[in-house]
Amino acid sequence: MPGKKSPETKIYVLDTNILLHEPHAFLSFKEHDVVIPMTVLEELDYIKDSKKDVARDARVSIRAMEDLLHDASPEAMIEGVSMQGLGAGKDAPTGALSIFTDLSMAESQQVFTSNENDNRIINVALHLQKAFAPQQVVLVTKDLNMRLKAKGAGLANVEDYRTDQLISDIKYLSRGYHQFEGNFWEQVKSVESRSEGRDTIHTLARSVLPEAYVNEFLLDDSRHFAGLVESVDDDHIELLDLGYERLMSRHAWGITPKNIGQAMALHALLDAHIDLVILTGPAGSGKTLLALAAALEMVVEKNMYDKIIVTRSTPDIAESIGFLPGTEEEKMLPWLAAITDSLEVLHKHDENAKSSMSYIMEKANIQYKSVNFMRGRSIQNAIVILDESQNLTAAQLKTIITRCGEGTKLICSGNLAQIDSNYLSPVTSGLTYLVEKFKNFSGSATLNLDGVVRSRLAQFAEEHL
Known part of the structure; x- marks a missing residue:
């Protein structure tokens, strides 16, 4: 002993x-x-x-x-x-x-x-x-x-094993934005502004928001100001002035945001300078739909990426995938029904929705992959959508993130209230770890979507059950 x-x-x-x-x-x-x-x-x-x-x-x-x-x-x-x-x-x-x-x-x-x-x-x-x-x-x-x-x-x-726990309670998890009471500009004593093309950059004292981090959104209650933290140093913060109305008018693949949370998420998703977007929030807040709409917009309309790879955590996939008929993609379809459901929503007004979906899946080169088969790959110039990532550990998420090569954008989405793993909690989930670890990385953005827009039934269930 x-x-x-x-x-x-x-x-x-x-x-x-x-x-x-x-x-x-x-x-x-x-x-x-x-x-x-x-x-x-x-x-x-x-x-x-x-x-x-x-x-x-x-x-x-x-x-x-x-x-x-x-x-x-x-x-x-x-x-x-x-x-x-x-x-x-x-x-x-x-x-x-x-x-x-x-x-x-x-x-x-x-x-x-x-x-x-x-x-x-x-x-x-x-x-x-x-x-x-x-x-x-x-x-x-x-x-x-x-x-x-x-x-x-x-x-x-x-x-419990706490070495990889960065927060003690889920209420302290970064939301990706900070909301000021009243009018934002009434709380600013001095500002320097400059124009860079069509954008306006404001330089403020760090004391306005001492805990600010890069790519954090700033809002106020008056719905006049919306900004994004561009850079932070010991004394100053640089803000990109987005404008509340301009932010709400963003759209992708025919989808427009229904609330300011979705608007901020869509801005981050469509920003080519952000390599990792993390979306958290309750069921029905629009995480998967926004991710897919933005991915289709950037692949098909703007030709910024070559393909879309869709994957998700499937706790018992290793045992069951071998018994499902068909190719890897056909075996993954039951697990990725949320993606096909979102595709149907995006094309429900087309004259022939089924044909539109088949055409778009081929045009955007949408591939369904198992997380198990992501190891060892090097993914170049693609958008990777990782759905249901709340069920992954920090080590499993690291395995997937390190697959992303040059020109690849990773979108991680998950609901920390729906963890299926026997050994993970909202505090120990890899998604929570990811949010906190990448908070200060200039190539990532986090958004917590807190409004349920699926239906009034889903909203009532989320609030009262």
Whole structure:
């Protein structure tokens, strides 16, 4: 078992889902020691050869641990192998990693009624807590029920994996815009304005909005002013004057915004200088429809991109895609019905809507792809629409974003109230992580659409159910 250390350092016992969520998670605990129960290795071994979409994450985690432990003796693996030198910066690990063999469940039969894997992992943590008191032993798991069981069994410290949590509550998530009370210009003491072609740029003191970031929209209650933060330094903010009415008059593929949130989203979607657009908001707020309309406008009308690639998170796609008939695109159609529904809305007034849809799908070169098959690709000069991205982890989103090559625009949309994953919450979702991480990147824009425009029925359901 791990060697006893100072009471200031802790012993973290990791559950399997932590290593599937972040394969290198054992390197994230700084000076503290990390224990991997043998049961966790057994579960990783089972998952790595499965058809589940987390099989790759299991293999990555196993390889990373093997790289550290391959020269260690059996005694050293139990005692703990130092992780020093495996990272850079102030958060580099200096603790030890050890593999803990399973204990007999006899010691805890009075607590557990079965020999399930979760119970065996909790049993290890309970044993370490008793053996290493007063040193803190912490079980880290994303399984809420397992956290409850561990607490009930007498484990003092149980946590979720928080290393990739950038906010403590979803209410603090960036909305992509800031609304001023009253008239915006009444709150500005001095301004310098200049013209660049048809655009007007205002330079203001940073004190007007100390927390401003690039590509954040600014509005006021009077509906006279709408602007976009172009650049930020220590003392000044540069704003592009968009104009409220001008913003509301934007259109794409016959679609005009129904509220100011959609207008701001459409502006960001049609801006060729923005490579990543993140759309969040409730069901029926227009995320998918706006993304598709803007994509068709830029591919077909303006010839700015060569094709549209549509993909989405499908939790059980790895098991079910092989049994659906047809090509990859035909197999993906049930999962991407939201896209075809939006296409129908965009062409419902055409004389022959079905023919129009077929023509546009061919003209815009719309391709339906599974997230699993995005790995290893390099996508050039395309628009990628990633729908339902609230179900992806930060690591999975990174895999997709790093596929985007030169001239590619990525549109991520999702509703944090509709997470289907067993181990993700609105705070731990990769979509939340993405919003906060890319907040200060000049090539990205985030918009939270808060108005339900699908129907009065959908709006009432969203507000009252």
